Amino acid sequence: MADTTLGTAAARPGLFLRNATGLVKAWSTFDAFVYSFWSVNLITLGLYGMSFAYFVPDGQVLTAVLITGVLVTFLVLAYAALVSVMPRTGGDYAWQSRVLGGGVGFVLAITGWWFTLWLWTPIYANILIVQFFEPLAYTVGLTGLAQFFATQWGVFVSCLIVLAFVSLVVTLGMETYARIQKICFWIGLVGLAVVCGLLLFASHADFQNAFNREATSLFGAGPNAYQATLDASTKGGFTGHEFTFFSLGPTLLLLPFLAFYLLWPNWGATLYGEVRGAKELRKPLQSMFWGLWVTVALVVLVLILTAKTIGWEFYNAANAAYWNPIYGVDQPAAPVPIWPYPVMFAGWLVNNHLFQAVLIAVMGLWFFGWAGTLFLSSTRVIFAAAFDRVLPSWAANISAKRRVPYGSLLLMVVPSLIVSALFAWNVFGFAAAYLDATAVIAITFLGTLVAAIILPWRRKDIYDASPIARYKILGLPMISVVGTVAAIFILFMVYEWATNATYGSNSVPSAIYLGATYLLAVVIYVAARIVRNRQGIDLSRIHHEIPVE
Amino acid sequence: MPKIFFATDLHGSEVCWKKFLNAARFYDADVLICGGDMTGKAIVPIVSENGHFSVALGGEQQTVPAEQVAEVEANIRRKGYYPLRMSVERLHELDSDPQKRAECFQEVMLEGVERWMNMAAEKLRSSGIRCFVCPGNDDEMEVDEVVRRSELVELGEGQIVDIDGFAMISTGWSNPTPWKTHREDSEEQLAERIESMASKIGDPSRAIFNLHCPPYKSGLDEAPAIDADLKLLHGGRALRPVGSTAVRAAIERHQPLLSLHGHIHESKGAVKIGKTLSINPGSAYEEGMLMGAIIQLDPKKGIKSYQLVNG
Numbered sequence: 001m002a003d004t005t006l007g008t009a010a011a012r013p014g015l016f017l018r019n020a021t022g023l024v025k026a027w028s029t030f031d032a033f034v035y036s037f038w039s040v041n042l043i044t045l046g047l048y049g050m051s052f053a054y055f056v057p058d059g060q061v062l063t064a065v066l067i068t069g070v071l072v073t074f075l076v077l078a079y080a081a082l083v084s085v086m087p088r089t090g091g092d093y094a095w096q097s098r099v100l101g102g103g104v105g106f107v108l109a110i111t112g113w114w115f116t117l118w119l120w121t122p123i124y125a126n127i128l129i130v131q132f133f134e135p136l137a138y139t140v141g142l143t144g145l146a147q148f149f150a151t152q153w154g155v156f157v158s159c160l161i162v163l164a165f166v167s168l169v170v171t172l173g174m175e176t177y178a179r180i181q182k183i184c185f186w187i188g189l190v191g192l193a194v195v196c197g198l199l200l201f202a203s204h205a206d207f208q209n210a211f212n213r214e215a216t217s218l219f220g221a222g223p224n225a226y227q228a229t230l231d232a233s234t235k236g237g238f239t240g241h242e243f244t245f246f247s248l249g250p251t252l253l254l255l256p257f258l259a260f261y262l263l264w265p266n267w268g269a270t271l272y273g274e275v276r277g278a279k280e281l282r283k284p285l286q287s288m289f290w291g292l293w294v295t296v297a298l299v300v301l302v303l304i305l306t307a308k309t310i311g312w313e314f315y316n317a318a319n320a321a322y323w324n325p326i327y328g329v330d331q332p333a334a335p336v337p338i339w340p341y342p343v344m345f346a347g348w349l350v351n352n353h354l355f356q357a358v359l360i361a362v363m364g365l366w367f368f369g370w371a372g373t374l375f376l377s378s379t380r381v382i383f384a385a386a387f388d389r390v391l392p393s394w395a396a397n398i399s400a401k402r403r404v405p406y407g408s409l410l411l412m413v414v415p416s417l418i419v420s421a422l423f424a425w426n427v428f429g430f431a432a433a434y435l436d437a438t439a440v441i442a443i444t445f446l447g448t449l450v451a452a453i454i455l456p457w458r459r460k461d462i463y464d465a466s467p468i469a470r471y472k473i474l475g476l477p478m479i480s481v482v483g484t485v486a487a488i489f490i491l492f493m494v495y496e497w498a499t500n501a502t503y504g505s506n507s508v509p510s511a512i513y514l515g516a517t518y519l520l521a522v523v524i525y526v527a528a529r530i531v532r533n534r535q536g537i538d539l540s541r542i543h544h545e546i547p548v549e
Numbered sequence: 550m551p552k553i554f555f556a557t558d559l560h561g562s563e564v565c566w567k568k569f570l571n572a573a574r575f576y577d578a579d580v581l582i583c584g585g586d587m588t589g590k591a592i593v594p595i596v597s598e599n600g601h602f603s604v605a606l607g608g609e610q611q612t613v614p615a616e617q618v619a620e621v622e623a624n625i626r627r628k629g630y631y632p633l634r635m636s637v638e639r640l641h642e643l644d645s646d647p648q649k650r651a652e653c654f655q656e657v658m659l660e661g662v663e664r665w666m667n668m669a670a671e672k673l674r675s676s677g678i679r680c681f682v683c684p685g686n687d688d689e690m691e692v693d694e695v696v697r698r699s700e701l702v703e704l705g706e707g708q709i710v711d712i713d714g715f716a717m718i719s720t721g722w723s724n725p726t727p728w729k730t731h732r733e734d735s736e737e738q739l740a741e742r743i744e745s746m747a748s749k750i751g752d753p754s755r756a757i758f759n760l761h762c763p764p765y766k767s768g769l770d771e772a773p774a775i776d777a778d779l780k781l782l783h784g785g786r787a788l789r790p791v792g793s794t795a796v797r798a799a800i801e802r803h804q805p806l807l808s809l810h811g812h813i814h815e816s817k818g819a820v821k822i823g824k825t826l827s828i829n830p831g832s833a834y835e836e837g838m839l840m841g842a843i844i845q846l847d848p849k850k851g852i853k854s855y856q857l858v859n860g
Contacts, residue, residue: 015605017590018654022814027781179783389856389857403768462838465837543858543859544575545838548571
């Protein structure tokens, strides 16, 4: 019950509550922060995404990270505002359906939260290979196993492992996984502290010696692998700059790469509908804001330490030496034939393979504490579409005993297997289009931002009754202003992904994949309208508001 | 053949109740069923002082001129709260005396239900539309009498009613909750309560079980996990099944054509339990949105079609 002091208006009780079902105390902001923090995963997505920054050698990564952080903050503000307006029915699907219409909501949500997650499966699998299987296997001397994961079958097997892990998490349920996430979070942070400590206290010369030593010891490379790596990248056409080199235009071109990991602090927003206390703007905003900015701060730290000890030019050269041959650039093979994982490099500063293996394994928790939620939002969106009768009812079936959503899992796992095979064997140059996975979700976000921008006029009743109605910027609704800024940011990236060859997503196979994705969603929706109409069910009325008077 | 519109857990939202009454015409339904938990959970004091009013909205104390109070009251009602004008002294009295507060709650809740019954009479008179209400576990027992007195709304609790050849049984009682609300039974007692009605039904393939509490582990009963202090765990994302084993057993044993549930607002869904279609349309009363289910019954097919809607 509220405060009993009646001295000032502010100290008076504003609400009397009676004992009623569902009145619970608010969730911990820290718990929600952990979820958001995992979504913009610095190690798995972050290091993987930033390893492509060498494609824009004139760009300044540190500045680009900060600019992305500021722009994504507008996205976070728009989403937090939407959560506080429509908390119970939250998520892109519901927001877009209620503001833009059921058809638009279905097509954008189903492509962003269902279809494109098929493509994220091989991306997750690739990250698991380059950050866990390969470095760990080489370090403990299982060279054959490490080399297997470099093959197409190896990539496919890793996809199967990811799918099995994700399915297991769905089966176990979020409560069990949330506990696992917390453990991974704390141990992973300790691992990151060790990595940062090693990079902080070692010099560049220490690293150079360690690199040459381990390149020979683990990979059988020649005596000066460090120089050979630089030479290989130079022959492939890479010319790097010092860490402090700055040029604004190229720096902005780094943003679409950084979106690969920094665009997702609102990942959990699809789930806020289940969260009490979400109606206050402050709670969801803080969770997403700190998830984003703690990550940005850690990225800045890791980048500075990488530049100091590993050397910025060498780090980018190593990335070029690794990725260029994969993308068909004619250059000598890199002496260290695996992905330049900064964690592995930091471990090499200690001349002990057991320590190095333990460090890689510990940092692997950044993967296992994060990857389990791959299909979580997908299953929710599939359920929502099934309850709306757009999908068949079996899509929302769950098993009676273990509550496994086997219908939606099937709809995720089977197509993911096909997409994984296309990715593993690089059919139609499919592997190069990995940023499509980011682009499709960004377009879904764009739809939600449009809904946010027009909400105060389109659904005036809901908006006026919400706690954010009083927030204005230059006399305009705050949600519309922040939504517009975030929408411009996403439009810029969509334009770059669509037109700039740097990102590998403006190719014909990419266009076919994207086109097929949206076409499939439209076909499903139109077919559902026709079939349901014959059954006497009018799908257009799902979100039609009943008149009040 | 009857077309049913079912909604539940309106929790005092007057906008939702008005939409509920209008839903019959909007969806061409013949029968309206409100599944329970009609009454609100909170009173928002609008304190009169020195010629103006003050009210806390969205956690912030605001001063409201007299001419805007009606608008503020409408906004509060929309969310399912009860606006109540009072003096500073009355505020003090309610804050310090739980008994007076409980009396005040009962007064505003019964007034609210009475007002809703009158609205129903005005809206549905001469329409031929039948309207059933079955108070839920959050509704005090006195609510039943107010519904019973109403001109057009039929009380469902404990009754077997005929809807164009389909028999409907109803109860708003639930299994135990951490909040110890007004209508809670042990699972055994709840089983007996349901069985006392279900056993009298002749043909289960033409039966409707209108049971406020959803069946256990059905997917219609997933609520955010809380600790002993009622604090949400894991950022509110961990869900637990909290439905009734007695309800599930009754559905599995009798296999009615349809079962209608509410209670767990977050757990919207429609699932098959054997031959039974079980529905929980969910609730978003705070947003003024009426989540409901339209079910078209057919004497031969049983359920001809169903649809969950957000009206």
